Amino acid sequence: MAIKHQKGGSKSSIFHLIVIIIIIIQCIQSGCLEKESKSDELNNQQPKKISLDNPLILPNWTDGQYHDYTKTTQFIHDYNEEYPDLIDVFSIGKSVENRDIWCMKITNENNNSIKNNCVIDGCIHGNEWEACEIVLYLAEYLLINFGKNNSVNDILNSSVIYLIPLLNPDGRENDERYNENGIDLNRNFDVHFGRIRGDNYPLGKLFGFIKIPYIHFPRKDQTYTNCGRKPFCEPETAAFYDFMHSLNKISFYVNCHTAMHAILPVYEIEHEPEYKISIHEKNILRSSLNWIKNNTQYAVLDPDYINPYGFGIVHHWVFKEFHVPSFCFEVYSQKYDPGYIGGGPHNNLVYWMKESLPVLLFFLVNIDPLNDWDFPDNEPVLSEE
Numbered sequence: 001m002a003i004k005h006q007k008g009g010s011k012s013s014i015f016h017l018i019v020i021i022i023i024i025i026q027c028i029q030s031g032c033l034e035k036e037s038k039s040d041e042l043n044n045q046q047p048k049k050i051s052l053d054n055p056l057i058l059p060n061w062t063d064g065q066y067h068d069y070t071k072t073t074q075f076i077h078d079y080n081e082e083y084p085d086l087i088d089v090f091s092i093g094k095s096v097e098n099r100d101i102w103c104m105k106i107t108n109e110n111n112n113s114i115k116n117n118c119v120i121d122g123c124i125h126g127n128e129w130e131a132c133e134i135v136l137y138l139a140e141y142l143l144i145n146f147g148k149n150n151s152v153n154d155i156l157n158s159s160v161i162y163l164i165p166l167l168n169p170d171g172r173e174n175d176e177r178y179n180e181n182g183i184d185l186n187r188n189f190d191v192h193f194g195r196i197r198g199d200n201y202p203l204g205k206l207f208g209f210i211k212i213p214y215i216h217f218p219r220k221d222q223t224y225t226n227c228g229r230k231p232f233c234e235p236e237t238a239a240f241y242d243f244m245h246s247l248n249k250i251s252f253y254v255n256c257h258t259a260m261h262a263i264l265p266v267y268e269i270e271h272e273p274e275y276k277i278s279i280h281e282k283n284i285l286r287s288s289l290n291w292i293k294n295n296t297q298y299a300v301l302d303p304d305y306i307n308p309y310g311f312g313i314v315h316h317w318v319f320k321e322f323h324v325p326s327f328c329f330e331v332y333s334q335k336y337d338p339g340y341i342g343g344g345p346h347n348n349l350v351y352w353m354k355e356s357l358p359v360l361l362f363f364l365v366n367i368d369p370l371n372d373w374d375f376p377d378n379e380p381v382l383s384e385e
Helices: 009-030 032-044 069-082 129-145 150-158 169-174 235-246 279-295 314-322 349-365 367-371
Strands: 087-094 100-106 116-122 159-164 214-217 222-226 253-258 262-265 326-331
Touching: 069 087, 069 100, 069 129, 069 169, 087 235, 100 129, 100 235, 116 129, 116 349, 116 367, 129 150, 129 159, 129 253, 129 326, 129 349, 150 159, 150 349, 235 314, 253 314, 262 279, 279 349, 314 326, 326 349, 349 367
Parallel strands: 116 159, 116 253, 253 326
Antiparallel strands: 087 100, 100 159, 214 222, 262 326
């Protein structure tokens, strides 16, 4: 059956066509069709290839590669020449025997964003070699991976890392715990200073020239160490005091030792109101320690621990003075440390550097939350080696 056209149909079609043309013109003027075209273009494009994080490179060390003062000086100056945009080397002061106390400032100097500072140091006791080595190992690890690994790029783009490998260069040269004046530098800080109950005595040099580093009482099997006449009386601790006060602010502090195989946070001293650690701060410290306990072989000390005496030690002074998260990192194991009873020669260096590196990386990737006393929820990307 044929369809009959109604009258006026052609006029209606012309009207509809005019309306459509007007709508198209308005869409073109408003950019609607252009946006739709761009959207179609994006949809039709192939996904951009996002470069994956390159594998992390570990420093190519050998087990016998220990660094005394001369080798440490050469090590850091060589890297200063090789990576001039990443590292600056300077001396924070002199030791008793006029050796420089070298510091490395590591950051991407081409990135001018606001960055947080941190300080990591080692070998305040000169016979604790691995405490120096882990600081050097961390420095080399950051430098050789920058520009190749996104995780390290983020660290050096967002933070300024001050590394002091030898706080006690004279002690390292003499392979002694004490400095050249016979003072235990890690008892020479102005926090719970000079306490006999803390196994210290504030003597300094007897008559100005006789060194008495320690006094041992065999009958009690007790040893007292010489903490110096007064806080910061030694050139090494005085230099550290000035250096720390020269920084605008630090986010955290780690003082490296051997060989208790543990991480020690700041803790309160019994009957002493010198400083208090809030419940929130203890929880932040505990959160850091929990990650270390669950992801490394190191033991931890709970922040609720209360010491009955106090010792005048550096990471407690840093907390008291600057109120930042502060830790003592006891690298290594007593089994391999000749400074401990039953210990052996310094060895297994490479193994302990690899095992200890994740601890320091954890602090570095959490520099921002630690700066604000917030929970450190970031996990470092670690090498599979």
